[in-house]
Amino acid sequence: MELATIGAGLAAIGAGLGIGLIGSKAVEGIARQPEATGDIRGIVILTAALVEGAALVCMVLSFFV
Amino acid sequence: MKIFKTYTFLLIFSALAWGAQAQDGHGHTHADGEQHAHSSDHAHDQPDAHLPEPENGRLQGQDHGQPAQSDAHAEAPGEAHADHGCGHHEDPNAEFNAGELALHHIGDANAIHIIGDWYFHLPVMLYASGYGWTITNTGAFKAHHHGNGTVAKDGYVLVHGSIMRVQDPAFPKGEVPVSEPSHEVKTIDGKEKTIYYVQADGICYTLDAKSTLDGGVLGGGFTSFYDFSVTRNVFTMLLVCGLLFWLFRSVAKAYTTRDGEAPRGVQNLMETFITFIRDEVAIPNIGHHYERFMPYLLTVFFFILGLNLFGQIPFFPGSGNVTGNLSVTMVLAIITFLITNLNGNKHYWEHTLWMPGVPAVLKALILTPVEVLGLFLKPFTLMLRLFANITAGHIVIVSFVSLIFIFGKAGQSASGSLIGLAASVPLTLFMMALELLVAFLQAYIFTMLSAVYFGMATEEAHH
Numbered sequence: 258m259e260l261a262t263i264g265a266g267l268a269a270i271g272a273g274l275g276i277g278l279i280g281s282k283a284v285e286g287i288a289r290q291p292e293a294t295g296d297i298r299g300i301v302i303l304t305a306a307l308v309e310g311a312a313l314v315c316m317v318l319s320f321f322v
Numbered sequence: 323m324k325i326f327k328t329y330t331f332l333l334i335f336s337a338l339a340w341g342a343q344a345q346d347g348h349g350h351t352h353a354d355g356e357q358h359a360h361s362s363d364h365a366h367d368q369p370d371a372h373l374p375e376p377e378n379g380r381l382q383g384q385d386h387g388q389p390a391q392s393d394a395h396a397e398a399p400g401e402a403h404a405d406h407g408c409g410h411h412e413d414p415n416a417e418f419n420a421g422e423l424a425l426h427h428i429g430d431a432n433a434i435h436i437i438g439d440w441y442f443h444l445p446v447m448l449y450a451s452g453y454g455w456t457i458t459n460t461g462a463f464k465a466h467h468h469g470n471g472t473v474a475k476d477g478y479v480l481v482h483g484s485i486m487r488v489q490d491p492a493f494p495k496g497e498v499p500v501s502e503p504s505h506e507v508k509t510i511d512g513k514e515k516t517i518y519y520v521q522a523d524g525i526c527y528t529l530d531a532k533s534t535l536d537g538g539v540l541g542g543g544f545t546s547f548y549d550f551s552v553t554r555n556v557f558t559m560l561l562v563c564g565l566l567f568w569l570f571r572s573v574a575k576a577y578t579t580r581d582g583e584a585p586r587g588v589q590n591l592m593e594t595f596i597t598f599i600r601d602e603v604a605i606p607n608i609g610h611h612y613e614r615f616m617p618y619l620l621t622v623f624f625f626i627l628g629l630n631l632f633g634q635i636p637f638f639p640g641s642g643n644v645t646g647n648l649s650v651t652m653v654l655a656i657i658t659f660l661i662t663n664l665n666g667n668k669h670y671w672e673h674t675l676w677m678p679g680v681p682a683v684l685k686a687l688i689l690t691p692v693e694v695l696g697l698f699l700k701p702f703t704l705m706l707r708l709f710a711n712i713t714a715g716h717i718v719i720v721s722f723v724s725l726i727f728i729f730g731k732a733g734q735s736a737s738g739s740l741i742g743l744a745a746s747v748p749l750t751l752f753m754m755a756l757e758l759l760v761a762f763l764q765a766y767i768f769t770m771l772s773a774v775y776f777g778m779a780t781e782e783a784h785h
Binding site (some may be wrong): 271299301303306307310313314316 | 602703710770771
C-alpha cells in the first residue's frame with residue numbers, strides 16, 4: 258500500500274510538470290499573439306485535461322493495488 | 323491588512339495557551355496517554371487497565387459529555403461474548419480518524435442526517451432472494467446518533483446510515499430491538515475488510531452489506547440482498563432534476579411570452595450559459611452538425627453543474643456527493659461513449675480501425691490496438707476526471723474541518739480546538755472558493771470533451 262502511494266505521488270509529479278509546461282507555453286503564446294487568446298485557452302484546457310487523465314488513471318490504480 | 327494582524331495574534335495567543343495547558347496538565351496527560359494506548363489497542367482485553375485512576379476516567383466523562391470507558395463496559399450486554407468474534411464497539415476514547423470520517427461523509431447513505439439525532443427519512447426498497455421485498459422508510463430503524471439503528475426490521479439494520487442485513491436466515495421477522503453495531507477488521511484474500519456485527523437477545527449476528535455491481539474491485543460484490551432504495555444521492559439527484567426542470571420551464575416560457583424582447587432576469591442568466599455552450603463549446607468542436615448534439619451537451623452541462631453546486635452546500639438539502647460518485651459519472655461517460663460511437667461515420671471508423679496511408683504491419687501491431695484502446699479510455703478518463711476532482715475537493719474540505727478535532731484531541735483540549743479552528747476556518751473557506759471554480763470547470767470540461775469526441779466522430783473527410 259505504501260509503495261502504491263509513492264507511485265501516486267510520482268504520477269502527480271509527472272502531471273504537474275506536464276500542466277506546468279502547458280501553462281508556460283500558453284502564456285508565451287498569448288504574450289506573442291494576444292488576438293489568439295480564445296483559441297489558445299481552448300487548446301490549453303483540452304491538453305491539460307488529457308494530461309490529467311493519465312495522472313488520474315495512475316491514482317486510481319494506486320487505490321486498487 | 324488589519325484583519326490579518328488580528329488573526330495572526332489570535333493564532334499566536336492560542337498556541338501559547340495550548341503550550342501552557344500542556345505543561346500545566348502534564349501529570350494528567352501522562353495518565354491519559356496511557357489510557358489511550360490501551361483503549362485503542364486492547365479495549366476489551368484489559369478492562370482493568372485504567373482502574374488505578376478511576377477519578378480521572380469519571381472526570382473526563384462529566385467534562386466532555388463522553389461516557390468513560392467503565393460506563394461503556396457496564397452498558398453493553400454480552401460483552402464477554404463480544405471478545406470472541408463479535409468485533410468491538412466504537413470506542414468513545416479512540417483516536418480521531420479523519421480519513422474514516424471523510425470517506426463516510428462523501429459516501430452514499432440511506433438516511434439524510436440533518437443535525438444531532440434528526441434524520442430526513444427516505445423510502446427503503448430492499449429485495450432478498452427467497453425472502454421477497456421489504457418496503458418501508460428509514461424511520462422504521464429508529465436511528466439515534468451516528469446513524470445506527472436500534473431496531474431491526476425484517477432482519478435489516480441501519481449501520482452508519484446504510485442498510486445491512488443479518489446473515490442468519492433464522493433471524494426473526496418484524497421489529498426486533500438490537501444493540502449498537504460493532505465491527506472488526508479482517509483480512510480476506512489479502513484485502514482488509516470491515517465486518518459488522520449486531521447483537522439481539524445476547525446473540526451475535528454477522529451483517530451483510532448491500533450488493534454492488536463492481537465485481538469485487540471496490541470491495542463489494544453480490545451479497546444476500548439488493549438495495550433499490552431512494553438513497554441520499556438519488557434524492558439529491560431528483561431534487562436537482564426537479565429544480566432544473568422548473569428553472570428551464572420558466573426560461574422556455576419567457577421566450578414565448580416575451581417573444582422578440584430582450585431577455586430579462588433568470589432568462590438572461592441562463593441565456594449566457596446556453597449561448598456559451600453553443601458558441602464556445604459546440605460550434606468550434608463539432609462544426610455544422612452541432613445542432614444534433616446541443617440537447618445532450620446542454621443537459622449534461624447543467625446536470626453536472628447543478629449537482630456540483632448542490633454538493634457544495636454543507637447542510638440538509640445539499641450535502642449529497644452525487645458527481646463524486648463513480649456510478650453516476652460512469653453512466654454519464656457511457657452515454658457520451660454511446661452517442662459518439664453510434665454517430666460515428668465511415669471516416670471515423672476508418673481512422674480508428676484501418677487508417678489509410680500507414681504500412682499494414684504498423685497498423686495491425688500498434689496503431690489499431692492503441693486506437694481501439696483509446697476508444698474505451700476516453701470515456702474512462704471522462705468518468706474518473708469528474709469523480710476524482712469532486713471527491714478530492716470534498717475529502718480536503720472534510721480534512722480541514724477535521725483539523726479542529728485533531729488539534730483538540732477529539733474534544734478533550736479546548737485550546738487545541740481553538741488552534742484547529744483558527745487554522746481550519748480560513749483553509750476551509752479557501753477550499754470552498756476553489757471548489758466553486760472546480761464545479762464550473764469540471765462541468766465545462768466534461769461538456770467540452772464530449773463535444774470534441776462528437777466532433778471526431780462526425781468529421782467529414784477533407785483529404
